[in-house]
Amino acid sequence: MEVTNCKACGNLFNYTSGPRLCPNCMKKLEKKFAITKDYIRENPHANINTVAKECKVSIPQIKKWIREERLSFSQESGIGLECDNCGKMIRTGRFCAECKAKMINNLDNAYEKPKPVVQKKKEKEKERMRYLDK
Numbered sequence: 001m002e003v004t005n006c007k008a009c010g011n012l013f014n015y016t017s018g019p020r021l022c023p024n025c026m027k028k029l030e031k032k033f034a035i036t037k038d039y040i041r042e043n044p045h046a047n048i049n050t051v052a053k054e055c056k057v058s059i060p061q062i063k064k065w066i067r068e069e070r071l072s073f074s075q076e077s078g079i080g081l082e083c084d085n086c087g088k089m090i091r092t093g094r095f096c097a098e099c100k101a102k103m104i105n106n107l108d109n110a111y112e113k114p115k116p117v118v119q120k121k122k123e124k125e126k127e128r129m130r131y132l133d134k
């Protein structure tokens with residue numbers, strides 16, 4: 001066990017794994033996520049600035065949730081992210097459908113190459129998010 005400062009409030013807490021947030025701030029973040037999700041469901045046409053303001057969540061945080069595919073938006077909302085590969089507007093996740101399909105096709109050619117370090121780091125982050133979801 002490790003004692004560390006919470007990234008959000010600065011309080012000391014016993015750190016085990018996952019994001020460096022104290023149990024209190026983790027709870028607050030999950031609450032905000034629930035509020036944001038409800039707000040988007042009830043206001044499918046709200047843009048990202050409105051959502052951020054109404055739910056008191058930062059835009060980067062909302063985008064993070066979209067990247068993690070925890071939040072998604074309707075076609076009409078106009079809220080979207082750029083595909084990490086081609087820059088096309090997408091609603092959720094990291095890549096557009098075309099790039100996803102291309103990646104699956106390329107998998108056979110790519111498996112011999114060593115995985116870049118960045119990729120590994122992202123996978124680790126995914127594991128951490130899984131922990132958050134519990």
Ligand SMILES: [Zn+2]
Nearest residue numbers: 006009022025
């Ligand atoms: Zn905290």
Ligand SMILES: [Zn+2]
Nearest residue numbers: 083086096099
């Ligand atoms: Zn794309």
